[in-house]
Amino acid sequence: MRHLTKSPCNHCLYLAHRDWTARNPERIHEYRARDPWTLAKRCARRGISPEELIVAYEAQRKCCAICESAISLMDSAIDHNHETGEFRGVLCKTCNRALGLFRDSPKILERATNYLNTKGHYGNGSEGTTEISR
Numbered sequence: 001m002r003h004l005t006k007s008p009c010n011h012c013l014y015l016a017h018r019d020w021t022a023r024n025p026e027r028i029h030e031y032r033a034r035d036p037w038t039l040a041k042r043c044a045r046r047g048i049s050p051e052e053l054i055v056a057y058e059a060q061r062k063c064c065a066i067c068e069s070a071i072s073l074m075d076s077a078i079d080h081n082h083e084t085g086e087f088r089g090v091l092c093k094t095c096n097r098a099l100g101l102f103r104d105s106p107k108i109l110e111r112a113t114n115y116l117n118t119k120g121h122y123g124n125g126s127e128g129t130t131e132i133s134r
Contacts (some may be wrong), residue, residue: 039074046078048087053078057090064092066099 008016021028043050057073064071065079069092077096079088082104091099102108 013122042078045084046087047085048078052087053090056087060090064095065094066088 039050039053054073057076062070064076065088066101070073071090071092073090075093077091077093079091079096079099080086081088101114
């Protein structure tokens with residue numbers, strides 16, 4: 001969609017790109033096979049060295065810093081402060097997304113914890129727990 005400036009806005013560009021990638025999965029696969037998302041590229045994007053990432057990953061016992069599930073380094077998320085860009089740690093992709101959805105806000109996370117403690121939750125976060133605790 002063209003706007004007042006006769007050029008697409010970022011949102012429209014994003015939607016067009018997402019649409020293109022959905023229609024062209026084979027081209028995405030070919031590109032990634034030629035130019036894999038390497039550890040060095042991921043680190044450079046966050047302003048840290050691969051060595052810094054590996055030290056943090058090993059200090060966390062190769063687990064997510066939040067849920068403590070085992071993660072591979074190549075399938076991890078490099079967590080950072082969105083305001084300062086500062087590297088915070090290595091997370092699983094689910095926990096990294098959750099922090100983003102909670103807007104990196106300790107207050108919102110605290111309210112979510114209180115809500116779950118009051119209204120019930122599915123155990124203590126252990127795998128395979130299906131019982132609701134109150």
